[in-house]
Amino acid sequence: MHTRPLKLHIATLGCSKNLFDSERLAAALESAYTLTHSSDLASADVVVLNTCGFIDRAKKESVEAILHYVREKEAGRIQRLYVVGCLVGRDRLTLQSELPEVDGFYTQAEFDQLVEVLQGDLRRYLLGERRRIGYPHHAYLKISEGCNRKCSFCAIPLMRGPHQSRPFQDIVEEARRL
Known part of the structure; x- marks a missing residue:
């Protein structure tokens, strides 16, 4: 008996860095899953939501999206839900305690662990391969990650870690x- 591969939907909120990170996840996971597009969410089995936690409006949008996917999971329309990205880096403990329906929370620095959990191709992730899911006429190129400054008004070091140049x-x- 042949079973169909699970369908994976990666939803991305926030900045171009999140889109870049989602494209790296897509490349690592496309060997184990059929990737769906936003218009085809209804057929997804697994959802990975890449969140933003930088400003209050973005945090609110991320929380609303998480709650939307939790309702989809509770209704049986998706099997698993993973929340990743900056909001996790900022509020992991609160998210874990308030949202037990979510199957896992991962920061950007922990994406390799998510690739292993989802049984993707970790080698492709570690090599930095990408599957373009953004606009077809341009692409983002990340040259560094994080920040070493500790400005009182900014959460980037908390969410993205210390500065590391590629x-x-x-x-x-x-x-x-590209």
């Missing part, structure tokens, strides 16, 4: 692949 040659190679 090696120049890796950036050039990725630009050529």
Whole structure:
């Protein structure tokens, strides 16, 4: 008996960095799942929601999206729900205690763990491969991650960790692949 591969939907909120991160997840997971587009959400079995936690409006939008997918899961329309991204980095403990329906919470720095949980191709993730899910006429190229400054008004170091530049040659190679 042949079973169909599970369908995965990656929903991305927030900035271009989140879109970039979602594209890396998509590349790592496309070997284990059939990826769906936003218009095809109804057929998804697994949802990964990449959240924003930078400003209050974005946090509110992220929480509303989480609650929407929780309702979808409770209604039996999706099997598993994973919440990832900046909001997790900022409010993980609160999210875990308030939303036990979510199957897992991962920061950007923990995406490799999510790839393993979802039985994707970790090698593709670690190599930085991407599957473009954004606009077809342009792509973002991430040259660094995080921030070392501790400004009282900014949560980026909390959510994205310390500043880490990518090696120049890796950036050039990725630009050529795009």
